[in-house]
Amino acid sequence: MKILYHIGGYFYHIGGYFIMLRKVFGKFTKWNVLKNLILREIDVLIIGSLGIVSFISFFVGGVVSIQTALNLENPLLPKNLIGFTTRQSVILEFAPTFISVIMAGKVGSFITSSLGTMKVTEQIDALEVMGINTFNYLIFPKIIALLFYPFVITVSMFLGIIGGYVASIYGGFCTSTDFIEGIQIDFTPFHVSYAFIKTFLFAFILASVPSYHGYFLKGGALEVGKASTTSFVWTSVVIIITNYIVTQLLLT
Amino acid sequence: MIKIENISKYFNETKVLEDISTHFERGKTNLIIGQSGSGKTVLLKCILGLFDASKGEIFFENQSLNKMNSKQRSILRQEIGMVFQGSALFDSMTVEENIMFPMKMLTKKSADEIKMRSNEVIKRVNLINSNKKFPSEISGGMKKRVAIARAIVMNPKYLFCDEPNSGLDPKTAILIDNLIQEITKEYKITTLINTHDMNSVMEIGEKIIFLENGKKGWEGTNKEVFKTENKGVENFVYSSELFKKVRKVYLKP
Numbered sequence: 001m002k003i004l005y006h007i008g009g010y011f012y013h014i015g016g017y018f019i020m021l022r023k024v025f026g027k028f029t030k031w032n033v034l035k036n037l038i039l040r041e042i043d044v045l046i047i048g049s050l051g052i053v054s055f056i057s058f059f060v061g062g063v064v065s066i067q068t069a070l071n072l073e074n075p076l077l078p079k080n081l082i083g084f085t086t087r088q089s090v091i092l093e094f095a096p097t098f099i100s101v102i103m104a105g106k107v108g109s110f111i112t113s114s115l116g117t118m119k120v121t122e123q124i125d126a127l128e129v130m131g132i133n134t135f136n137y138l139i140f141p142k143i144i145a146l147l148f149y150p151f152v153i154t155v156s157m158f159l160g161i162i163g164g165y166v167a168s169i170y171g172g173f174c175t176s177t178d179f180i181e182g183i184q185i186d187f188t189p190f191h192v193s194y195a196f197i198k199t200f201l202f203a204f205i206l207a208s209v210p211s212y213h214g215y216f217l218k219g220g221a222l223e224v225g226k227a228s229t230t231s232f233v234w235t236s237v238v239i240i241i242t243n244y245i246v247t248q249l250l251l252t
Numbered sequence: 253m254i255k256i257e258n259i260s261k262y263f264n265e266t267k268v269l270e271d272i273s274t275h276f277e278r279g280k281t282n283l284i285i286g287q288s289g290s291g292k293t294v295l296l297k298c299i300l301g302l303f304d305a306s307k308g309e310i311f312f313e314n315q316s317l318n319k320m321n322s323k324q325r326s327i328l329r330q331e332i333g334m335v336f337q338g339s340a341l342f343d344s345m346t347v348e349e350n351i352m353f354p355m356k357m358l359t360k361k362s363a364d365e366i367k368m369r370s371n372e373v374i375k376r377v378n379l380i381n382s383n384k385k386f387p388s389e390i391s392g393g394m395k396k397r398v399a400i401a402r403a404i405v406m407n408p409k410y411l412f413c414d415e416p417n418s419g420l421d422p423k424t425a426i427l428i429d430n431l432i433q434e435i436t437k438e439y440k441i442t443t444l445i446n447t448h449d450m451n452s453v454m455e456i457g458e459k460i461i462f463l464e465n466g467k468k469g470w471e472g473t474n475k476e477v478f479k480t481e482n483k484g485v486e487n488f489v490y491s492s493e494l495f496k497k498v499r500k501v502y503l504k505p
């Protein structure tokens with residue numbers, strides 16, 4: 001019976017999530033107010049994430065190339081495989097998926113805790129009393145700001161490959177020519193499209209799932225902390241499942 | 253005037269309010285009193301329309317809230333100012349931006365007009381030199397003033413205050429009570445105040461309804477509070493020795 005209760009709970013939240021989305025696109029906030037809200041969210045959510053994303057991408061790109069080099073024990077395998085593998089892993093999975101899971105921790109928890117705090121301090125009620133569509137006012141700007149998320153992922157792809165390059169040359173695993181040749185082999189433009197289709201979906205998930213957890217929070221300050229954690233877990237889970245489905249649909 | 257008829261409110265199975273009827277008059281400070289958890293906030297939020305009452309009807313000047321469509325409701329919302337228990341100021345905005353916010357969002361006023369009106373209310377609530385400060389940088393009493401300023405900036409017909417002086421020192425609490433009462437008289441507002449503060453009951457209780465476990469236990473004025481023999485009110489209002497003495501002195505012929 002407990003299981004049934006849990007399953008019922010999931011359906012309740014999934015339904016609630018879609019009702020929330022419909023309200024986000026309901027009555028719109030005045031444009032000159034909305035514009036500023038969007039700019040602020042871009043600053044906080046997008047620009048504010050570039051530092052950590054760049055740092056992680058550069059070093060993980062480096063590690064990918066080192067790991068590949070160390071696994072290429074067979075001397076018959078061409079050295080340009082290092083560049084090739086780094087490019088493939090970074091563009092297909094590392095940048096779009098891995099970085100998105102990290103962003104679920106950074107941006108997601110931030111969205112949940114800031115909306116959650118507004119909820120428990122009755123700021124959301126205060127907006128509601130004024131007759132404002134709080135869903136549009138609070139959540140829509142976050143969704144729009146995250147339309148710039150592919151920019152973050154582009155930076156990540158670029159720096160991941162640069163990181164791989166630097167690590168291979170610095171570690172003496174291959175020559176600059178090998179690596180550059182490697183990143184050009186078998187280039188399939190569709191792989192890039194696939195990566196960006198995923199990125200757009202993840203961007204939407206990153207804005208909306210944490211918003212749901214923050215907006216519908218019940219309780220006090222303690223619950224804000226708990227909700228940020230739950231929000232991170234669920235956002236990652238939804239990203240991973242979406243990744244699986246999209247990969248199955250587009251690449252096989 | 254606000255009239256409520258047979259209001260009940262359930263959260264799932266739990267009954268929080270049961271069959272409450274009363275009315276609140278214009279130009280008066282109407283108090284809803286009762287112990288913590290007796291349902292004061294829920295009642296206020298039902299009247300505001302933040303919660304839907306499970307049963308009963310609410311009338312704003314004889315217009316039933318139930319029968320209003322969403323457009324009429326949003327017009328009504330603009331006639332209501334609300335001061336929340338924790339002030340509920342927007343953290344990301346300065347004091348001045350908080351006060352200007354409702355006008356920016358809901359009216360077509362020019363920037364100059366907005367500025368002028370906000371200066372007017374800032375003066376009215378005696379907030380000095382804190383326009384550019386953020387809520388985290390001002391005291392509890394000042395936050396309440398900002399919240400009151402934001403609530404009255406649109407010239408509301410109705411003002412709702414949820415425990416406006418909780419967490420304040422006794423002197424500031426009285427100042428805030430008096431400010432709310434003055435504003436109520438000055439602009440002829442129908443004001444509803446949730447409180448469990450006995451000073452407020454004595455000072456500004458022009459009409460009092462007493463909630464006891466979600467039911468209306470008693471109704472009257474601050475004069476009548478002294479004379480009532482209602483057990484619930486006696487237990488609640490005269491729980492402190494001090495007020496028992498005050499009552500004795502008052503009731504002496």
Ligand SMILES: Nc1ncnc2c1ncn2[C@@H]1O[C@H](COP(=O)(O)OP(=O)(O)O)[C@@H](O)[C@H]1O
Binds near residue numbers: 286290295
């Ligand atoms: N959103 C809610 N969901 C469920 N129960 C609630 C909700 N809000 C308040 N309650 C319950 O209603 C009762 C009255 O609460 P409240 O009106 O906040 O009391 P107070 O008189 O202190 O303002 C409490 O028992 C509280 O637990």
Ligand SMILES: [Mg+2]
Binds near residue numbers: 415446
């Ligand atoms: Mg309360």
